[in-house]
Amino acid sequence: NVGQSCIAAERLYIHEDIYDKFMSKFVAITKKLTTGDPDTSDVGPLINKNALAGMVQTVNNAKDSGYKILTGGNTPDLQGKYKNGYFFAPTIIENVPQDSGLFQDEIFGPIIGTEKISGVDEMYRKANDSKFGLASYLFTEDPELMLEASEKIRFGELYINMPGPEASQGYHTGFRMTGQAGEGSKYGINEYLKLKNVYVDYSKKALYINTINNSLFDNL
Numbered sequence: 030n031v032g033q034s035c036i037a038a039e040r041l042y043i044h045e046d047i048y049d050k051f052m053s054k055f056v057a058i059t060k061k062l063t064t065g066d067p068d069t070s071d072v073g074p075l076i077n078k079n080a081l082a083g084m085v086q087t088v089n090n091a092k093d094s095g096y097k098i099l100t101g102g103n104t105p106d107l108q109g110k111y112k113n114g115y116f117f118a119p120t121i122i123e124n125v126p127q128d129s130g131l132f133q134d135e136i137f138g139p140i141i142g143t144e145k146i147s148g149v150d151e152m153y154r155k156a157n158d159s160k161f162g163l164a165s166y167l168f169t170e171d172p173e174l175m176l177e178a179s180e181k182i183r184f185g186e187l188y189i190n191m192p193g194p195e196a197s198q199g200y201h202t203g204f205r206m207t208g209q210a211g212e213g214s215k216y217g218i219n220e221y222l223k224l225k226n227v228y229v230d231y232s233k234k235a236l237y238i239n240t241i242n243n244s245l246f247d248n249l
Contacts, residue, residue, distance in 0.1 A: 162204030
């Protein structure tokens with residue numbers, strides 16, 4: 030989907046103890062990804078030219094702001110029928126500040142920003158510092174952190190040690206601007222329903238509204 034998914038990761042927080050080692054591997058793997066249309070390709074095209082232009086603008090803004098492009102950031106040099114396609118190379122941008130558009134807006138493409146953090150409290154604070162809150166991801170071997178994060182990460186979906194996708198029986202919803210509604214499961218069905226109240230009195234006397242001496246419904 031080339032990042033064109035509502036649950037695609039767009040920002041990545043890595044602990045300082047493993048940052049350099051992780052980033053070295055992350056960049057190396059990303060550089061090996063192939064771009065094209067065949068089934069053997071790793072990365073396909075964007076949906077249209079406007080989406081491609083958005084990726085170019087995002088990278089240009091990052092460069093103008095002084096962020097470091099570790100890999101990608103360009104349209105790949107494809108040949109033949111793919112030459113003029115809407116392809117964009119998978120892009121990693123390093124040490125993006127929290128208030129950057131890369132972290133605060135939906136990219137919807139093959140671009141991800143990274144930032145080094147010193148601990149879990151910083152992770153929670155920065156992860157939740159977003160106007161969106163649909164999907165989040167945590168990779169850890171610490172079972173206590175898994176439970177704690179389930180409470181403290183304020184997103185509608187938290188995937189732990191897995192990249193998704195959501196279960197069909199799960200409730201697909203979010204927090205903040207992505208928390209207006211939801212779908213899936215019995216809770217999603219409730220989004221399409223509206224509660225109403227109906228009051229019925231089955232006793233015979235309920236049919237009579239007494240006036241002075243006679244019932245309004247007599248002889249009807």
